[in-house]
Amino acid sequence: MVDAAIQKADVLIEAMGWIRRFRGKIIVIKLGGSVMEDEDALGHVLLDIVFMETVGMRPVVVHGGGAKISRAAEAAGIEPRFIQGRRYTDEKTRDIVEQVLAYETNEHLAQRIEDFGGRAQPLNFRSTNVLLGEKLDLRDERGEKIDLGYVGHVTSIDRTTIDNLCYAGQVPVIPSMCLDEATGEKLNVNADTAAMAVAEALGAEKLVFLSDVNGVRADKDDENSLIHSLTAAKARELIDNGAIGAGMIPKVQACLDVLDRGVSKIHIIDGRLRHSLILEVYTNKGVGTEIRRE
Numbered sequence: 001m002v003d004a005a006i007q008k009a010d011v012l013i014e015a016m017g018w019i020r021r022f023r024g025k026i027i028v029i030k031l032g033g034s035v036m037e038d039e040d041a042l043g044h045v046l047l048d049i050v051f052m053e054t055v056g057m058r059p060v061v062v063h064g065g066g067a068k069i070s071r072a073a074e075a076a077g078i079e080p081r082f083i084q085g086r087r088y089t090d091e092k093t094r095d096i097v098e099q100v101l102a103y104e105t106n107e108h109l110a111q112r113i114e115d116f117g118g119r120a121q122p123l124n125f126r127s128t129n130v131l132l133g134e135k136l137d138l139r140d141e142r143g144e145k146i147d148l149g150y151v152g153h154v155t156s157i158d159r160t161t162i163d164n165l166c167y168a169g170q171v172p173v174i175p176s177m178c179l180d181e182a183t184g185e186k187l188n189v190n191a192d193t194a195a196m197a198v199a200e201a202l203g204a205e206k207l208v209f210l211s212d213v214n215g216v217r218a219d220k221d222d223e224n225s226l227i228h229s230l231t232a233a234k235a236r237e238l239i240d241n242g243a244i245g246a247g248m249i250p251k252v253q254a255c256l257d258v259l260d261r262g263v264s265k266i267h268i269i270d271g272r273l274r275h276s277l278i279l280e281v282y283t284n285k286g287v288g289t290e291i292r293r294e
Contacts (some may be wrong), residue, residue: 011106012075013184013280021048022281023204027165030195031109032064042244043112045210049171050118057281058166061120062198063109063172064191065101072100073207084138086148089188098125099190102175110173119260120171123161125186130158131194133178133187148212152187154197174198193250196258205264206281209251210271215289216252220245230291232256251290259293266291 009163020052029049035041052059066087070080074097081088084089089097113120123130133154138146165172176191192209199207216235220226220243230238237250238244246250253268269288 014284018282019055023115026058026060026208027208027281028062028199028202028204029194029208029277030062030191031066031208031210031271032066032191033210033271034212036063036065036105037067037097038272041272041274043116044274045271045277046112047116048107048116048275050113050116050290051171051278052207052281053118053171053288056261059125059169059171060162060198060202060204061109062191062195062219063101063105063173064121064176065105066191066211068100068105069097069143072096083146083148084139086151087188089149089151091150092278094186094287098177098186101188102177102186104128106173110171113173118171119164119169120173120198123172123174125177128158128161129174129179130161130172131176131178131189131197132156132158132181133189134180134182135185135187136191150185150187151178152189154178154194155181155244157198162198166237170278192223192254196254196263199263200258200261203262206267206275207255207258207263207265208267208269208280209255211251211269211271211288212270213248214273214287216244216248218243221246227289228286230289231294232259232291233294235291256293259291264292 024141049059078093106122106124110120110122113288131154133152136151136153141145176189176194178187178189180187214223214226215225218227267280267288267290269280276287280288
């Protein structure tokens with residue numbers, strides 16, 4: 001009994017140094033994928049976020065909701081279309097995205113954070129929108145424009161609103177949709193790129209991607225070959241020699257771009273692992289992959 005209590009105290013002492021180091025720092029957490037589909041796993045992630053805010057960090061949540069959107073679109077008789085990995089979004093689909101992602105999912109996440117004893121603010125089109133952007137301009141191999149419908153990318157954020165919420169001890173919860181600054185149209189945005197834009201604009205200490213894998217591996221098929229820490233140069237080397245699998249390459253490349261624009265560290269962790277956020281941020285070794293500048 002005493003030994004178990006001492007072990008718990010050792011864990012708290014280990015965490016103390018990291019808690020002091022990250023007090024007052026912004027951490028952007030991107031929620032999506034299978035974590036959003038598993039209410040139990042999602043609950044552990046949101047509880048970790050409440051813990052972070054309680055000990056002085058300033059978490060900001062950016063989320064997607066692809067599977068729920070697909071189900072809602074299917075129920076409405078809409079056949080999903082993806083072009084270059086992005087969902088084609090016509091007006092009817094955009095309205096479904098708005099309802100499912102920006103309202104139902106966004107407000108559900110904020111409410112669950114409150115249920116765990118935290119304070120959260122959903123930031124959507126009927127409360128306060130903080131993401132501004134424009135339609136995404138994609139080109140094919142011939143240089144001709146690809147029409148994705150109501151799909152955009154973030155060009156600026158309302159940093160003041162997010163900062164004020166963080167200083168007030170509230171967790172901003174941001175859906176991956178933006179408002180076109182020129183037309184006022186609501187646009188669907190890739191959640192990864194939205195999280196990167198938010199992290200860059202806020203000068204975040206950390207950007208965390210909750211993934212379906214435990215991080216970057218030396219052997220992409222062996223979960224025990226996890227690389228806990230990578231420099232940008234080493235990450236590029238692993239991409240070049242094929243060690244990083246095809247599915248992970250776009251995410252790692254995007255991470256490197258964000259590092260170049262001021263975010264201190266990026267983490268890729270398995271969001272299905274219980275309390276993976278706390279274990280990654282507040283322990284010496286972590287449970288995922290940390291990518292840092294040189």
